[in-house]
Amino acid sequence: MNSTSDTPVSGSIAASIAANAARLSEALNNHMRNSFQPDSRKTLRKFQPSEVSEMTGISMSNLRTRHQEGDFPEVETDSRGRRLYSAEEIDQIRQVMARTGRNGEAYRPGRREGDALQVISIVNFKGGSSKTTTAIHLAQRYALRGYRVLAIDMDPQASLTTMFGYRPEIEFAESGTIYDALRYDDPLPLSAVVRKTYFHNLDLAPAGLMLSEYETETAYALQHKIDPPFTQRLAIALDEVEGDYDLVIIDCPPQLGFTTMTALLASSGLLITVVPSMLDVASMAQFLEMAGETVRTLEEVTGPIDWNFLKFLIARYEPTDVPQSQMAGFLRSILLDQVLNTPMLKSTAISDAGMTQQTIYELDPSQVVRKTLDRILESVNGVADEFEKTIQQAWGREVD
Numbered sequence: 001m002n003s004t005s006d007t008p009v010s011g012s013i014a015a016s017i018a019a020n021a022a023r024l025s026e027a028l029n030n031h032m033r034n035s036f037q038p039d040s041r042k043t044l045r046k047f048q049p050s051e052v053s054e055m056t057g058i059s060m061s062n063l064r065t066r067h068q069e070g071d072f073p074e075v076e077t078d079s080r081g082r083r084l085y086s087a088e089e090i091d092q093i094r095q096v097m098a099r100t101g102r103n104g105e106a107y108r109p110g111r112r113e114g115d116a117l118q119v120i121s122i123v124n125f126k127g128g129s130s131k132t133t134t135a136i137h138l139a140q141r142y143a144l145r146g147y148r149v150l151a152i153d154m155d156p157q158a159s160l161t162t163m164f165g166y167r168p169e170i171e172f173a174e175s176g177t178i179y180d181a182l183r184y185d186d187p188l189p190l191s192a193v194v195r196k197t198y199f200h201n202l203d204l205a206p207a208g209l210m211l212s213e214y215e216t217e218t219a220y221a222l223q224h225k226i227d228p229p230f231t232q233r234l235a236i237a238l239d240e241v242e243g244d245y246d247l248v249i250i251d252c253p254p255q256l257g258f259t260t261m262t263a264l265l266a267s268s269g270l271l272i273t274v275v276p277s278m279l280d281v282a283s284m285a286q287f288l289e290m291a292g293e294t295v296r297t298l299e300e301v302t303g304p305i306d307w308n309f310l311k312f313l314i315a316r317y318e319p320t321d322v323p324q325s326q327m328a329g330f331l332r333s334i335l336l337d338q339v340l341n342t343p344m345l346k347s348t349a350i351s352d353a354g355m356t357q358q359t360i361y362e363l364d365p366s367q368v369v370r371k372t373l374d375r376i377l378e379s380v381n382g383v384a385d386e387f388e389k390t391i392q393q394a395w396g397r398e399v400d
Helices: 013-035 049-056 060-068 087-100 131-144 159-163 178-182 209-223 230-244 258-266 278-302 322-338 348-354 370-394
Strands: 118-123 149-153 202-205 247-251 269-274 309-314
Touching: 049 060, 049 087, 087 131, 118 131, 118 258, 118 370, 131 149, 131 159, 131 202, 131 247, 131 269, 131 370, 149 159, 178 209, 178 230, 209 230, 209 258, 230 258, 230 278, 258 278, 269 278, 269 370, 278 322, 309 322, 309 370, 348 370
Parallel strands: 118 247, 118 269, 149 202, 149 247, 269 309
Antiparallel strands: none
């Protein structure tokens, strides 16, 4: 028996999906344009003296004294006479301290002669595990700390790229992404797709839907023995820009395909995010099992794969949630010191900032309840600072 409700409203389902996509795309475009007036591109706010002191380790009194003595560049002041610093000016101050301060090396935390580029993949087998949130906050924190950072978006959904203020389905529909540096047919040098961002010391290799083609192309390339194989393609691409960066942070797709394995095999270390719930931990266990089997198979061809470190980050953590606390304790009892001591807290500040493609570092402090912002800053900075020690140890440096 037919019912009028079984009849399509208009046209085919495909046409309806396409129309919905077009309407959403236009609405998002307008939203982005309104958010980033006047030039429709993101810009980075300026930072207060207390923030500069926290990022650099220069005391507030020393900051004032150095300005009075003319050692530091003149900066903008607000209506109350308080100094405001751009990320570039913070970097200039850091360079002055590296030359003239006691223990000057501490102000240049990046690579030194003989140090290898650190390539860090942020991975998880399950969506919603704060993978992209972790990747962009670490990338921005380390850029503000004085590292030269390249963020690579290896997820065709391109969430990381969107966080940098791009519309990948419009701006990178045909070209301009990491796919162009990885493709098997006439790949471009990585430098041709890397983009400077509004964030000083932080560049981006964007993603787009075209990156999904890499999976099928790699299967074809393996069948026809096309070189170089997927196991080497990102590593080879990175060789071209290796001297320009201290850190590469890769946001991987939430599945263990050729794209993820390409990233993992170019990496010097892994950071696996996990939400402390039974379902998420079970998913992570499955991911680890599959990854282990895949890596063992690849090692038979490529030889031993040695990462400098493998760390786990407990993400979206709510300390007052008893089951979460129990699961976090369970993870620490099994994985021991591979789990970072500092968790990434679940916070309305992060989710609210994400509504306008911002991070907590980009939010104007006046826009957020101070207590809420301080709480999440302590968490995110704590994660980044603890993980930074792991990076420094990979360079053979002693840390406190």
